[in-house]
Each structure stands twice: as structure tokens, then as C-alpha cells.
Amino acid sequence: MSEISASETPSEEGARIIPISAARGTPPPGPSDATGPAGSVDERLAELLALLRRRIAGDYEVDEFGFDPELNDKVLLELIRPLYRHWFRVETLGVDNVPAETGALVVANHSGTLPVDALMMQVALHDEAHRAVRLLGADLVYQLPVLGHLSRKTGHTLASREDADRLLRKGELVGVFPEGFKGVGKPFSERYKLQRFGRGGFVTSAVRAGTPIVPCAIVGAEEIYPKIGDFSTLARLLGLPYLPITPFFPWLGPLGLIPLPSKWLIEFGEPIRTDQFDPEDADDPMLVFNLTDQVREAIQQQLDALRLRRGPAFPPFF
Amino acid sequence: MTHTVLVTGVSRHIGARVASALAADPGIGRVIGVDTVPPSSLTRDGGALLGRTEFVRIDLRTPDIAQVISAEDVDTVVHMSLVSEPAKSRSAMMEHNVIGTMQLLAACQRSAMVRRVVVRSTTAVYGSSPHAPAVFTEDTEPVDVPHSGYAKDAIEIEGYVRGFARRRSDVLTSTLRFANLMGPRVDSPLTRYFSQPALPTVFGFDPRLQFVHEDDVVEVMCRMAVEDRPGVFNVSGDGVLLLSQCVRRAGRTALPVPSPAFGVLGMLARTTGLVDFSPEQLALMSHGRVVDTTRLAATLAWKPKFTTAAAFDDFLQSRGMGADRTAALVDWLSGLATRR
Structure with a gap:
């Protein structure tokens, strides 16, 4: 079944030449996006593997600012959505x-x-x-x-x-x-x-x-993160603009970061x-x-x- | 009409290629190649023979160059002799680069015949910094000026070229800032870096890199040598590759190292003479560098034939490197997963 990923690559390539509009054109993949019938599970898997192949081979484009639309859409935004x-x-x-x-x-x-x-x-x-x-x-x-x-x-x-x-x-x-x-x-x-x-x-x-x-x-x-105070001296030492005190940070440790x-x-x-x-x-x-x-x-x-x-x-x- | 072209640095690969390309141009009367050492590498270099180039052995740091320029009625000077890594010591490299350029420009200034000077420089003059804009144009003021190594030499050379252009405004001077050279025969700290089995990278940084193919370097230098295009130009292949992308395309493994340790590694590598990892290289490996090339494209109505990615692929192919094995592994895995 290696033909699937091989045949998919060229069509993906066409889309990747204009990465930003490609990112724009595709509808946002919602978290509960039930794409089509159950038979498409294989297709989605193949798509995922094609993505993995491109990522591992370095076969994707970034713009001059370092923007990687594929990584952004398929991974980073998925994480914060x-x-x-x-x-x-x-x-x-x-x-x-x-x-x-x-x-x-x-x-x-x-x-x-x-x-x-x-x-x-x-x-x-x-x-x-x-x-x-x-x-x-x-x-x-x-x-x-x-x-x-x-x-x-x-x-x-x-x-x-x-x-x-x-x-x-x-x-x-x-x-x-x-x-x-x-x-x-x-x-x-x-x-x-x-x-x-x-x-x-x-x-x-x-x-x-x-x-x-x-x-x-x-x-x-x-x-x-309601900021009620500031460790200003420590922040200056660390070269940070401020080091906040909130009702939960730093008292609860990492939990205070939620x-x-x-x-x-x-x-x-x-x-x-x-x-x-x-x-x-x-x-x-x-x-x-x-x-x-x-x-x-x-x-x-x-x-x-x-x-x-x-x-x-x-x-x-x- | 160009009669006699003087090319410096012909004993090195790229200088030799420029000299031979100029020698192949029937519109040019004579091509004189000079360098500190005889071009011995050329014989085993294949293709890049000097053709009808006449070679003169000169120590560039001495005023001998003035005699050649005046005796041979040189009207175009192509200065390719910029060394990017210390052969013996850093001070010898600095002397070769900076003193050599000063002597050459002094000779040009005294000559009544010279009417065009083309100088090879590097985009390293912009430095690499987290405070700098993402894309450098020719007019961008560098934020963190590189203060060591190759980049510092290039900045000083450009300063002397500007001074020369001011004093001899009748001479057309073109300065070409090349991105990192890439291609089958390029031997630079960066190409040697990518040839290693595992590539140390700076942890948490993924710099943007740009390459220019050696064929395009030759073409740009030759066109500048015969056309009147004064000014400063960035030269790079289109597009950008991230270091992580380069590593993957090369089928190599990245070894992320915290930045202080990367510096120490670089120093160790330098003392063993394997790779030169100077502080600018560390900055490049952390923050990357991208330049704008619209000025060159507009002036010459021409674009480098190789994009950054194509230049890198050509380099990988010539070294028999590539991501074929990892890609094949993924294909095999996907075969397993989708068959069922």
C-alpha cells in the first residue's frame, strides 16, 4: 500500500506551494470532525501516514519568517484548540x-x-x-x-x-x-x-x-492569572519584565500555572x-x-x- | 567591452570556476588569475579547468598586485579571494582577507584603466540575532554587528570597498553578499558540518537557513564582471530551509546540545581542525539568517536557478545522502498499518 502515500504526495505538493492560502482554504478541522462514513478510517490513516512521511523526510515548506503552515494547522493549533x-x-x-x-x-x-x-x-x-x-x-x-x-x-x-x-x-x-x-x-x-x-x-x-x-x-x-504582586527584584535578576504573584502562583507550584x-x-x-x-x-x-x-x-x-x-x-x- | 579581467582567489574551487567561465566568454580578451598558491587542486577537480586563464602567483598581501594591474592593462577586477576559515591561524586569515583587499583596492585606485570592480562578500555581515528583523535587505542596519571571524573580515572589506567607491566614483563597484554556498564541490564549514553522521544542534533553536548554489554564484559573478551593475546585492536561492528540515532531508540525526555546550564543542572541533565553529556560526545555528533578493532579481532580470531547497538537494545527491531510508521505513510501516 505504499502507492497510497506515493500517489498522495504530488497532490499534496500542489497545495503546499502556496501554504498560507492552503491553510486558509481548508475548513478548520474541528475536534469532533466526523469526516464521512466509517470506511474513511483507512483514508484518514493513510493521510496521517503521508503527513508523517513528509515530516520525517523534511519535505515541507516554511516561509521566510519560519512559518510552517502544516505543523501549525495539524499539530500546534490542535494542541491549543x-x-x-x-x-x-x-x-x-x-x-x-x-x-x-x-x-x-x-x-x-x-x-x-x-x-x-x-x-x-x-x-x-x-x-x-x-x-x-x-x-x-x-x-x-x-x-x-x-x-x-x-x-x-x-x-x-x-x-x-x-x-x-x-x-x-x-x-x-x-x-x-x-x-x-x-x-x-x-x-x-x-x-x-x-x-x-x-x-x-x-x-x-x-x-x-x-x-x-x-x-x-x-x-x-x-x-x-490574576496578578496581585510581583517579585520585581528577582525578575530583574532573571532578565524578565516581571515575575507574577497570583493567588495560586507560586504557592501551588506548577499547579498554579493552570x-x-x-x-x-x-x-x-x-x-x-x-x-x-x-x-x-x-x-x-x-x-x-x-x-x-x-x-x-x-x-x-x-x-x-x-x-x-x-x-x-x-x-x-x- | 571588457578586455582584460583579473580574478583573485583562483586556486580555490569557486574562484577557479569563475575564471574558467570568464575565459569561456568570447567577448573577453584576456583572463588573468592570481592567487597566493598555484591552482593545484584544479587538475583533480575535473570540469573546472582554468581554460585560457593566465595564472600569476602573487602574495595578495604584498603590493605586487599593483604591478600586474598596471602592466597588463586590467580593466575589470573580480575579487573572489575571501577565505571563510583559518587555514593556519585566524590572524593569517584576517591578513589574507583584509590586507589582501586593501592592497588590491590600492592598486585599483592608482590604475587609470580599471573601470569595474566586483567583490565577493557574504550575508554573514548582517549577523544573526534575536533582535534583528526576520529578513535582511541590503539597506538593513545590522543590529548585532559580528565582531569576530569571517563576518568581521567581510564587514571590513566592504568598508574599504565603500571607501574606494567614494574616492574613485568613475569606477563601478559591485558588492555581492552571498548566502551560504551549497553544491557538489563546495567545501565549507557548513558542507562539512552536514557531512557528519550526527549533527549537533543548539537545543531549543531551529534556525532558518538559505543557500546559494555554486552554479548560480558563478553566473552572478560573471554577469557582474561584464555588465555595469554598481551597488550592493544579496544573492541567495529562493526559499528557506530550517535546520531541522535540512537534518531530516539529509537523513541524519540531530543531537540537540545546550547552547553553552555547543560553543565548547565548537571550540574543541576548531582545535582539532575538523570544523570551524566560530561564535558567528553559533549565532547562525541559533537564530538563522534570511535575506531579501528582490534587488538582484530586479537589476539583472534574473533569478538563481536553484532554490535553497534545490541547492541543498543537489549537495545531498552528490554526497549520496538523503532521507530515502527513513522515508522507506515510513512507507513500510504505512504498508503494514493500512493492509490489515
Whole structure:
């Protein structure tokens, strides 16, 4: 039966030449995806073996940023999807606001002590909008072993002007969290209060590329690891931006790393167009600050409305 | 019209191939090849004969080169003599690379005949860093400047070339930054690395690598030698391979080693003279490097014939390496599993 895998390889090859659209085109494989009749078990097994063969022979493509669509779709997203579906019960709204094919910049709030919200947004965009989002991450991630290369394989890259411009020019969907560590590491008492939006570098990139900015509000991430304190001296020694204290960490050890099962809502808002500006205007600080404020306002409003809509973070308890 | 081309570094494989390709071009009057040692390797090298190239033995670190350039009315200089690993010692390599280039450029500056200088450089000048953008264009400012070895030499050489271009603006200078060379006859630290039975990798890192096939290197150098294309250009095959992918394609086993230990291993390997694993190599093996080649494609209206993956496959084929055995094992297993 080796012909099966051999005959399947060429057809797979055709799909792999344009990996991103291939990832986009295929419907998201749900966890309870009962594909066809029972007779297809053999087919699925053959498919799995063909995948295994490609992986072992190194016969797949990654893009220049290190994005490996096959690994991302078939392995990495499968691993985090249960969190999205069952643990946080994420509901995604306003998917129509995400362009189906063209480039856009998704700007979201950042929270939760660990950047779980980024992963959940990635699953949301993959499963609901059928787009591979290219997130821009802090350089700390790329210095760390394991995390750095996994992050590249799942489509993320370094938050730098060059990378952002390049991805947007290629018509990719780029995701940024302009609050950065200020947002993700803020104390629980400041939950759902947007922090400062850096220097607005993301606006500059969007204006230069003429791509729309899609404001995105994520509600629920604030409650997963309520940060009530910080080992700031130890964090400085370790070169980390913060070392959180939560009601469960470090007191419960590794158990404290289990995120609390809050209820999540993710909403993509009305896109803010930037194509009426000249790409040269990207150097105008006034325009950049105004646009940055506009995006920030939009996200804060979305956040407040979404929080009301969600109600308690841990239904049915409180 | 190009009359007389001077090619440096003809005793090494790639320099010899460029010289012989230029010698085969009927549009070129004479090809003069220079190097510190006679091109002995050529006889057993097969195909890459120097043709009608006239060989002159010169120590590149001495001003003798000026005499050749003025006496033979050289109008095009193709500088291929960039050594990527120390033959004797690091300081000898630095002298060969940097002092050699200085002497050559000094000779060109004094010559009234030279009107085109083509210099081989490397994408190693960009370094490899977690703080750098994913893709380097020719104008990207390197974030972590490499401060040792081959890459440092290349940076200094490029600095001298820029200075020369400023002083002699009538001379067209082209600098070509090549990605890692790959091909059947390429002998570099990287090709030797991939020839080992087990490949030490840095634990937790999977760098993006790019290769350029030796045939494409020859073609680019030859075209630059006869066309007027001043500027700096990245040259690499299209596409990217991850190190893990290379290891799998080669049918080898990866041995992940924590990064400090990898450095120590590299030093040990260097002292035994097997492989040169300098600090830049460690950085490359951790963070990888990818360059943008649109400028070259737009300028020459040409793309390297070999993609990164094709260049690597050609190298593997020539060495009789490949993932056939592992693939056959999976096929056999899938045969077992699906038969029932």
C-alpha cells in the first residue's frame, strides 16, 4: 500500500506551494470532525501516514519568517484548540470585519500575565475567519530556547518595523498588541484599562502599507492569572519584565500555572481605513498620534461593551 | 567591452570556476588569475579547468598586485579571494582577507584603466540575532554587528570597498553578499558540518537557513564582471530551509546540545581542525539568517536557478545522502498499518 502515500504526495505538493492560502482554504478541522462514513478510517490513516512521511523526510515548506503552515494547522493549533473551545469557551464576534484575503492589521488589548490571549486570538482567526494571523512578538521570546522557534513556526515574528512592513506588503493579516508588557503584566486591579500604546509604530506600518486597522477586544484573559504582586527584584535578576504573584502562583507550584477557566469573548470591530493617507504621511507624528488614539478609543469602548455583555467572569459562580 | 579581467582567489574551487567561465566568454580578451598558491587542486577537480586563464602567483598581501594591474592593462577586477576559515591561524586569515583587499583596492585606485570592480562578500555581515528583523535587505542596519571571524573580515572589506567607491566614483563597484554556498564541490564549514553522521544542534533553536548554489554564484559573478551593475546585492536561492528540515532531508540525526555546550564543542572541533565553529556560526545555528533578493532579481532580470531547497538537494545527491531510508521505513510501516 505504499502507492497510497506515493500517489498522495504530488497532490499534496500542489497545495503546499502556496501554504498560507492552503491553510486558509481548508475548513478548520474541528475536534469532533466526523469526516464521512466509517470506511474513511483507512483514508484518514493513510493521510496521517503521508503527513508523517513528509515530516520525517523534511519535505515541507516554511516561509521566510519560519512559518510552517502544516505543523501549525495539524499539530500546534490542535494542541491549543481544546483551551479555546472547552476551557475558556471563547465566543468570537464580528468576524466579518476581518478582510477575507487582503492585508490588515489587527490591534488588540493584551492581558493575562502570560500571553494566552495571543494564542486564543490566533485560533479565533484561524477557525472563524480562516486566516493565519502573523503576530508580532517581543524580542524576549526569540532569545529563549524552544519558545522562539515554536513562535516562528506558528507564524509569529519579531515586532519590528521591517517585519511588519514586509508582512503587510505581502497581504498578510498581522496582529499586534501595542500595550506590550505594560498590558500583559499589569496588576489585576487595573483589569480592562488599556495601557499606553507605545509610540504608535503599528499605525505607521498600516499607513505605509495603506491597510485597514481592525480593532480587537479580548475579554476574559484578565482573569486567567490574576496578578496581585510581583517579585520585581528577582525578575530583574532573571532578565524578565516581571515575575507574577497570583493567588495560586507560586504557592501551588506548577499547579498554579493552570489558568483559571474564565469565560472569554473576542470581538473584531469596524475596520479603520488608512488608504486615504499618503504613505509619506506615516512620518507625520500628529497623524500617527491621532490615529493611535482613535484605535485605542475604539478598543476601550469595545472592551467596556463586551465586558457588560459577558457578565460574570466565572459563570455560574461569580 | 571588457578586455582584460583579473580574478583573485583562483586556486580555490569557486574562484577557479569563475575564471574558467570568464575565459569561456568570447567577448573577453584576456583572463588573468592570481592567487597566493598555484591552482593545484584544479587538475583533480575535473570540469573546472582554468581554460585560457593566465595564472600569476602573487602574495595578495604584498603590493605586487599593483604591478600586474598596471602592466597588463586590467580593466575589470573580480575579487573572489575571501577565505571563510583559518587555514593556519585566524590572524593569517584576517591578513589574507583584509590586507589582501586593501592592497588590491590600492592598486585599483592608482590604475587609470580599471573601470569595474566586483567583490565577493557574504550575508554573514548582517549577523544573526534575536533582535534583528526576520529578513535582511541590503539597506538593513545590522543590529548585532559580528565582531569576530569571517563576518568581521567581510564587514571590513566592504568598508574599504565603500571607501574606494567614494574616492574613485568613475569606477563601478559591485558588492555581492552571498548566502551560504551549497553544491557538489563546495567545501565549507557548513558542507562539512552536514557531512557528519550526527549533527549537533543548539537545543531549543531551529534556525532558518538559505543557500546559494555554486552554479548560480558563478553566473552572478560573471554577469557582474561584464555588465555595469554598481551597488550592493544579496544573492541567495529562493526559499528557506530550517535546520531541522535540512537534518531530516539529509537523513541524519540531530543531537540537540545546550547552547553553552555547543560553543565548547565548537571550540574543541576548531582545535582539532575538523570544523570551524566560530561564535558567528553559533549565532547562525541559533537564530538563522534570511535575506531579501528582490534587488538582484530586479537589476539583472534574473533569478538563481536553484532554490535553497534545490541547492541543498543537489549537495545531498552528490554526497549520496538523503532521507530515502527513513522515508522507506515510513512507507513500510504505512504498508503494514493500512493492509490489515
